[in-house]
Amino acid sequence: MQVQTSALGKGQNVTIKVTSIGHATTLIELGDFRLLTDPVFSPKIGVSLGGWVIGTPRLQPPALHIEELPPIDAVLLSHAHFDHADKPSLKRLSREAVAVVHRGNRDLIKRFAQRHVLQWGDTIWLEREGKPFVKVTGTAAKHWGARTLFDQWRGWGGFLLEVPSVPSPTMPGQPFSILFSGDTAQTDAFHRLRQQREGRGVDLAIMPIGAYDPWIMNHCNPEQAWDMAMNDLGAHWLMPIHYGVFALSNEPLDEPMARLWAAAQAAGQESRVVGSPIGEPFVVSLPVNT
Secondary structure: OOOOOOOOOOOOEEEEEEEEEEOOEEEEEEOOEEEEEOOOOOOEEEEEEOOEEEEEEOOOOOOOOHHHOOOOOEEEEOOOOOOOOOHHHHHOOOOOOEEEEEOOOHHHHOOOOEEEEEOOOOEEEEEEOOEEEEEEEEEOOOOOOOOOOOOOOOOOOEEEEEEEEEEOOOOOOOEEEEEEOOOOOOOOHHHHHHHHOOOOOEEEEEEEOOOOOOOOOOOOOHHHHHHHHHHHOOEEEEEEEOOOOOOOOOOOOOHHHHHHHHHHHHOOOHHHEOOOOOOOOEEEEEEOOO
């Protein structure tokens, strides 16, 4: 079945702007349609007890404070960990935004008027002006989803975004696409995703590069992130996240980005790393299909 997509106007261009706000919080602006991933704006993450938060302090402020955000159309939540699903931040977002989570996390988005729960491979459409605009597919990752010791049922994963009305600048005949991986260790999931998509890559991969020492079984290191994004997934650009904001592991805060730059330089492809430093937007203007 052919899905009718929202047209932005024949002969017009649409500006794609993606900004890493800090840790895994990313603002994705597809023209005037805006998505926010894993919103965490609080000065500390952890368990709230009587107004106090027991946990990890933020070491770098968000590139945009929550009151500086444009209107948000959709919120994507990769999993329930405190550094990805911050209830105080979620409570400050508009109830009118569409919220999308992986299985077992519906309770985290109950305040939103429209809610979607995905399993790996499930697909929904987000609408613009009453018409399907962004195709969202739940994607696999190697991680875990429990928020406490007692909620092991929670799922986790990433999201593949495709915009049929906006053509890819790197893959002729394909729609513009973004993969937000969520947290992941090294896995063949991205290679399998590309196989399922008949070899098609993506325009932009948003991948984590930090918290690997000693948690390498749950978080990829920068070289693994580069390999999974560029070689397994076939991404044209890589935006690094999950570094430099919270001290969740033993490596120095500046090490992940230094190692990623080294990996890109070794491949002679530094220009394919975008959105660094944190807050530096990746922007591309593209024509619109009709």
